[in-house]
Amino acid sequence: MHAEPAIVRGGRHAMFCAALGLALMFSGIWLGDAETLSAAGLPFGTLVMRVFSVASYALFLAVALWYAKRDDGDLRRLFAVSCAAGVLCFAAGAALVLFAAPGVEDADARTALLLCALFLTKMVGAPVSVGLTCVFALLDRTSVMRACALGMLGAFASYSLASQLVREGSLLESGAMALAGLLLVGSTVCCMIGLGGRAGTAFRMRSASPRIPAAFAMSGVVKRPLGKVLTPGFVVVVVFSALMLGFLRNGASEADPHANLASFVVLAALVVVAALWRGLRSEHVFFGALLCTVAGILLEPALDVFLPGLALLVGGLGTALFEVVMWSLVVWAARNSEQTLEAAALARFVAVCGHLLGTLVALGARVLLPSLAPFEAMHAAELVVVFAYVVLLIVLLKFPQLQVPFMTAAMPAVEPEAPSFAEGERAEMSVEDAERRYWTDPCDAIARTYQLTPREREVLELLARGRDMPFMEGALVVSRNTVKMHIRHIYTKLDVHSKQDLIDMVEEIRE
Numbered sequence: 110m111h112a113e114p115a116i117v118r119g120g121r122h123a124m125f126c127a128a129l130g131l132a133l134m135f136s137g138i139w140l141g142d143a144e145t146l147s148a149a150g151l152p153f154g155t156l157v158m159r160v161f162s163v164a165s166y167a168l169f170l171a172v173a174l175w176y177a178k179r180d181d182g183d184l185r186r187l188f189a190v191s192c193a194a195g196v197l198c199f200a201a202g203a204a205l206v207l208f209a210a211p212g213v214e215d216a217d218a219r220t221a222l223l224l225c226a227l228f229l230t231k232m233v234g235a236p237v238s239v240g241l242t243c244v245f246a247l248l249d250r251t252s253v254m255r256a257c258a259l260g261m262l263g264a265f266a267s268y269s270l271a272s273q274l275v276r277e278g279s280l281l282e283s284g285a286m287a288l289a290g291l292l293l294v295g296s297t298v299c300c301m302i303g304l305g306g307r308a309g310t311a312f313r314m315r316s317a318s319p320r321i322p323a324a325f326a327m328s329g330v331v332k333r334p335l336g337k338v339l340t341p342g343f344v345v346v347v348v349f350s351a352l353m354l355g356f357l358r359n360g361a362s363e364a365d366p367h368a369n370l371a372s373f374v375v376l377a378a379l380v381v382v383a384a385l386w387r388g389l390r391s392e393h394v395f396f397g398a399l400l401c402t403v404a405g406i407l408l409e410p411a412l413d414v415f416l417p418g419l420a421l422l423v424g425g426l427g428t429a430l431f432e433v434v435m436w437s438l439v440v441w442a443a444r445n446s447e448q449t450l451e452a453a454a455l456a457r458f459v460a461v462c463g464h465l466l467g468t469l470v471a472l473g474a475r476v477l478l479p480s481l482a483p484f485e486a487m488h489a490a491e492l493v494v495v496f497a498y499v500v501l502l503i504v505l506l507k508f509p510q511l512q513v514p515f516m517t518a519a520m521p522a523v524e525p526e527a528p529s530f531a532e533g534e535r536a537e538m539s540v541e542d543a544e545r546r547y548w549t550d551p552c553d554a555i556a557r558t559y560q561l562t563p564r565e566r567e568v569l570e571l572l573a574r575g576r577d578m579p580f581m582e583g584a585l586v587v588s589r590n591t592v593k594m595h596i597r598h599i600y601t602k603l604d605v606h607s608k609q610d611l612i613d614m615v616e617e618i619r620e
Contacts, residue, residue: 123303124252127244130299131260131436134237136267137292141199143272143365144285145230148206149223156472157224159355159465161231166458169235173454184450185304188240192297195233199293202229203286235457237296242453244303246443250604253440254390258383261433265367266376267292272368332447333617339442339455345501347438347456348463350431353498355467356490357402357428366425371418375426391441395434399499402427406491435460445604470494548574551618559602568595572608573615 146154169191176187205226213219248256275285366372383389405412405424412420439456446452474490548570556566564585571581581592605611 123244123248124256126299126303127241127248128256128259128263130237130241130244130296130303131257132263132267133292133299134234134241134296135261135264135432136271137289137296138234139264139268140271140275140285140292141203141230141289144275144289145202145206145227149210149227151220151223151227153472154227156468158227158231159461159468161228162234162461163458163465164228165231166235166454166461169239170454170458173239173450177448177450184243185301187450188236188243188304189301191236192233192240192300195236196290196293196297198229198232200290202226202232203290205229207283207286233293235454237293237300238457239450239453240300240304241296242439242443242457243449244300245440246449246453247303248444250601251387253444254394254437255383255387257437257440258389258394258433259380261436262376262380262383262429265429265432266373266380269367269369269373269376272365273370273373333445333613335446335448335452335455337613338446338452339459343438343442344459347435347459348466349498349501350435350438351460351463352467352470353402353494354428354431354435355464356471356494357424357467366421366428369418369422371422372425375422376429379426379429391434391437394430394437398427398430398434400427401430403495403499406495547619551615554618555603555614561599561602565595565599565602568592569599569611572596572599572611575612 142158146158151157172191173187203226205222210219210222210226213222245253245256271285271288367376401423405420405427408423409420412423439453439460442456443449443453470490552566552570552573555561556569561569567585568581571584576584578589578592581587582589585592599611600606603611603614605614
C-alpha cells in the first residue's frame with residue numbers, strides 16, 4: 110500500500126483544525142450570548158450585545174493594523190496572547206453575570222456590573238475569529254468551501270444540541286457558561302495548531318516580501334492589494350448579507366429556529382453532505398441560502414399548514430447557509446489579499462457592523478409600525494429586507510466592475526488594451542518581443558502556478574486579451590460548450606469569479 114503524501118496529510122490536518130475551530134468558536138459564542146442575555150435580563154440586551162461586539166472588533170482591528178507594521182511581528186504570538194486574553198475576559202464576564210451581579214442590591218450598580226460583564230464576554234470573539242480566518246487562508250482552494258460549510262453548519266448543530274440540553278434542564282446556567290468557555294478554549298487551541306501546523310514556515314510580517322508573510326505566500330493564490338480585494342461591491346454584499354442575518358436572527362421571530370430537534374437533525378445531515386461533496390462551491394451554498402430564506406418567508410402559511418413549524422425550520426436553515434456564505438467571503442478576502450491579517454480583521458469588522466444594522470432594522474420595524482401586531486410588523490419588515498436584498502443582487506450583476514465574489518457576470522465585455530512601453534523600449538523591441546512580454550510571459554507564469562493544461566493556457570490568453578466567445582470558437586476550432594468548459598476550469602483553478610478578476614491578475618503579474 111502506498112503511503113499517503115505528506116502534503117495531502119497536511120492539507121487534511123489544516124482543514125480539520127480550521128473546520129473544528131470554527132464549529133467550536135461560534136457554538137461557544139452563541140451559547141454564551143444566549144445564557145448571558147438570559148441571566149442579565151437587560152432591556153434591549155441584543156442591541157447592547159451587538160454594540161459591544163462592534164466595539165471589540167474595532168479594538169482588535171486597531172491592534173491588528175498596528176501589529177502589521179512591525180518588522181518582527183509574528184502572527185502566532187499575536188493570536189496566542191490575544192486569544193488567551195479574550196478567553197480570560199469571557200471567564201471574568203461569566204463570573205460577574207452568574208455570581209457577582211445577583212448579590213448586588215442597588216439596581217443601577219447591578220445594571221452597570223451586567224453591562225461590564227456583557228462587554229467582557231464579547232472580547233473573545235474578535236481575536237479567535239480573525240485567527241481562524243488566517244488559518245482558513247492557509248488552505249488550498251478545494252478545501253476552503255468544504256471547511257467553511259463543515260465548520261459553520263457544525264457550529265449550528267452543536268448550538269442546537271446544547272440549547273436543547275439547557276431548555277430541558279440538563280444544563281444549568283453555570284454549566285452552560287462553563288461549556289461555552291470550554292468550547293472557546295477548544296477553538297483557540299485549534300487556531301494555534303492550525304497556525305503552527307507548518308513546521309519552519311515563517312509567519313513574520315515581512316519575512317518573504319515587503320507585504321506577504323511566507324506562510325500565506327505558499328497558498329497558491331496570486332495576492333492582490335487590499336484595496337482590490339475589499340472592493341465597494343464586496344463591502345456592500347458583506348454588509349447587506351450581515352444586515353439580513355442580523356435581522357432574521359435577532360428580530361424576525363421570537364422563537365429560536367435552531368433550538369429544536371428537527372433543526373439539529375437537518376443540520377447534522379447537511380454536515381455529512383458537506384463532508385462528502387468534494388465539489389462544493391460558494392454558489393451552491395449561496396443560492397440554497399437564498400431559496401430557503403425566501404421560501405420560509407413567502408410560503409410561511411402554506412408550509413405551516415403542511416407541517417407546523419416548517420416555515421421556521423426552513424428559514425432557520427436559510428440563515429445557517431447564509432452564515433456559511435458570510436464566512437467564505439471573509440476567508441476569500443484574507444486568502445486573496447497581500448495583507449492577510451489586515452484583510453481578515455477588516456472583513457470581520459464589516460460583517461459585525463452589518464449584524465448591528467440588522468438588529469437596528471428589527472427594532473426600528475417595531476417602532477415605525479406600531480399599528481401592527483409584533484408578528485405582522487416583523488413579517489412586513491422581512492418582506493422589505495429580502496426584497497431589497499434581491500434588488501441589490503440584481504444591481505450588482507449589472508455592474509461587474511464592482512468585483513463581487515461569485516456574483517459578477519461570468520463574461521463581461523472588456524476591450525483588449527494595446528501594449529504600452531517607454532519610447533526607448535519600443536525602439537529596441539520587436540513586435541514579437543512586445544507580445545511575449547505583455548501577454549505570453551504573464552499567462553505562462555499563471556499557467557505554471559495553477560497547473561493549467563495547454564488548452565486552458567490558450568483560453569486564458571484569449572480571455573486576457575478580451576476576446577469574445579465566437580472568436581475563441583474560431584481560433585481554437587472547438588464548440589462553444591468546450592470553450593465554456595475550459596473557462597469554467599480556469600476560473601476554478603485560479604479562484605476567480607469574473608473575467609475582470611482574471612484580467613487584473615494578468616496585469617499584476619505583468620507589473
